[in-house]
Amino acid sequence: MAEHDCGNEAAAYALGALEPAEAEAFALHMESCAVCRDEVAAFALVVDALPLAAPQHEIPRALRRRVMAQARAQPPPHAAATAPRWAWRGLAAAPRGAMAAFAVALAALALVGGIELSKGGTPTRVIKASIGAAELDISGGHGQLIVQKLPPPAQGRIYELWLQHGSSSPLPSTLFSVNSHGTADVGVPGDLHGVSRILVTDEPAGGSATPTGKTLIVAMLS
Amino acid sequence: MYLPTRLTRSTDLGLLADEDLMARVYAGDTRAFAVVFDRHAAVAFSLAYRMCGRRALAEEVVQEAFLSLWRSGARYERARGSVRSWVLAVVHHRAIDVLRHESARAGRDIHDEELGASLPAEERTDLEVERRSDARLVRNALDELPADQRKVIELAYFSGFSHSEIAELLGIPAGTVKGRMRLGMGKLRLALGDSVDVLL
Numbered sequence: 001m002a003e004h005d006c007g008n009e010a011a012a013y014a015l016g017a018l019e020p021a022e023a024e025a026f027a028l029h030m031e032s033c034a035v036c037r038d039e040v041a042a043f044a045l046v047v048d049a050l051p052l053a054a055p056q057h058e059i060p061r062a063l064r065r066r067v068m069a070q071a072r073a074q075p076p077p078h079a080a081a082t083a084p085r086w087a088w089r090g091l092a093a094a095p096r097g098a099m100a101a102f103a104v105a106l107a108a109l110a111l112v113g114g115i116e117l118s119k120g121g122t123p124t125r126v127i128k129a130s131i132g133a134a135e136l137d138i139s140g141g142h143g144q145l146i147v148q149k150l151p152p153p154a155q156g157r158i159y160e161l162w163l164q165h166g167s168s169s170p171l172p173s174t175l176f177s178v179n180s181h182g183t184a185d186v187g188v189p190g191d192l193h194g195v196s197r198i199l200v201t202d203e204p205a206g207g208s209a210t211p212t213g214k215t216l217i218v219a220m221l222s
Numbered sequence: 223m224y225l226p227t228r229l230t231r232s233t234d235l236g237l238l239a240d241e242d243l244m245a246r247v248y249a250g251d252t253r254a255f256a257v258v259f260d261r262h263a264a265v266a267f268s269l270a271y272r273m274c275g276r277r278a279l280a281e282e283v284v285q286e287a288f289l290s291l292w293r294s295g296a297r298y299e300r301a302r303g304s305v306r307s308w309v310l311a312v313v314h315h316r317a318i319d320v321l322r323h324e325s326a327r328a329g330r331d332i333h334d335e336e337l338g339a340s341l342p343a344e345e346r347t348d349l350e351v352e353r354r355s356d357a358r359l360v361r362n363a364l365d366e367l368p369a370d371q372r373k374v375i376e377l378a379y380f381s382g383f384s385h386s387e388i389a390e391l392l393g394i395p396a397g398t399v400k401g402r403m404r405l406g407m408g409k410l411r412l413a414l415g416d417s418v419d420v421l422l
Contacts, residue, residue, distance in 0.1 A: 008397065008400035008401045008403065008404045009400065010404065011400065011403040011404040011406070011407040011408075012378070012385050012399075012400045012403050012404075014407065015375065015378040015379050015403060015407070016314075016318075016378065016379075016382075017378035017383070017384050017385045017388070017399075017400075017403065018384065018385065019384055019385075019386060042411050043407045043411065045411070045414075046407055046410045046411050046414065047379070048304075048307050048310070049360050049410075049414060050360065050364075050375075050379050050380075051265050051266075051268065051269040051310050051313075051314075052265060052353075052356050052357040052359075052360040052361070053357070053360045053361050053363075053364045054268045054269050054271070054272030054273075054357075054380065055268060055271075055272065056264065056265070056268045056353060056354055056357045057264065057267055057268045057271060058264060058350075059259075059260070059263045059264045059267055060267065060277070060281060062281075063263070063267065063281045063284060063285060064259065064260075064263065066281075066285060067259060067263075067284075067285050067288050067289065068252065068255075068256055068259070070285075070289055071252050071255055071289065071292045072252050074292075074293075075250040075252075076247075076248070076250055076292060076293050076294075156311070156314070156315040156318070158311075172294075175308075204315065205308075205311045205312050205314075205315045206287075206290050206294070206311075206312045206315065207294060
């Protein structure tokens with residue numbers, strides 16, 4: 001660690017203390033720098049432990065009552081429905097500008113040199129990745145997305161996977177990060193029947209109801 | 223999705239790992255959600271309270287984070303395999319938003335007097351005892367750092383300041399701030415050793 005000198009960005013990055021442009025540049029740098037990736041991964045473990053350095057308090061009983069009351073009053077729609085209706089409501093309410101920006105981002109990605117991974121005979125699909133590499137294995141209607149050389153999301157960000165049916169708006173599927181080597185093995189929840197594209201975008205921690213960040217990976221299924 | 227049917231009481235659910243509980247949460251099981259809440263809300267609230275400095279704001283941040291987990295079900299950060307990390311990252315992110323919003327209104331307070339007061343202690347469970355023991359370990363490691371290194375880490379993590387803002391606050395070059403962060407974080411990593419993988 002001491003001989004490596006890419007600046008002192010790794011700790012500041014892990015703490016979320018870089019300015020947005022610096023964080024983006026450092027994330028790109030990590031793509032080709034294993035030392036910085038390892039350093040950030042080590043610091044990320046410390047960051048995960050830092051909440052315990054705060055003075056510890058009990059859970060306020062009133063807070064627990066409120067949270068549980070709201071949970072009982074508003075069951076997650078996907079629990080009772082066969083289709084994720086909550087996502088459709090979110091999309092219907094999405095600002096037109098956001099969807100237009102997403103369409104532009106997709107168009108831009110189409111111009112990026114795609115990475116085609118086909119393993120003769122195996123159901124692996126064509127993937128376009130603007131950063132890193134990815135492949136999608138499909139078996140029995142279920143998909144497994146394997147990404148490589150993808151930098152860890154910036155502090156307060158997360159990668160989000162989307163399913164798109166035909167030309168309709170993408171529906172949120174799952175959230176993921178990558179390990180210190182930039183790889184992740186992401187199971188795609190549910191059946192892929194009728195899905196035309198699988199997308200990965202960069203989103204705020206907690207995910208978004210509609211895509212707001214940069215589109216990094218696109219898998220064409222039909 | 224496979225859901226074990228024999229585990230129906232809350233006490234039984236308490237035996238399940240977070241990942242198994244989240245499968246039930248995704249299916250709308252409020253008892254499983256309550257178990258997840260009871261496991262992680264205290265540290266989440268403590269973090270939010272440390273960052274926001276006001277109990278009402280901290281409760282609001284924690285409530286939003288857990289209801290987000292409830293609504294989104296299994297859409298937490300699976301790759302890191304930790305519900306706790308996901309919840310704390312959301313709490314941290316939202317608390318920083320609150321801090322910035324408050325800062326725009328009245329200036330950011332980094333020395334809130336309320337933080338000195340402890341909330342009333344309730345019945346201590348084994349989990350609670352373990353949490354406080356882990357907290358002592360991390361707190362001691364942080365306290366052992368040279369004051370200048372501890373300061374920049376606390377300002378960045380708990381107060382949400384960027385390295386440029388910290389440099390301005392402390393009247394030192396930004397490079398010095400980042401250097402202190404790196405030294406301090408390196409020492410914390412060594413001090414916590416393998417225990418960071420198993421805390422909570």
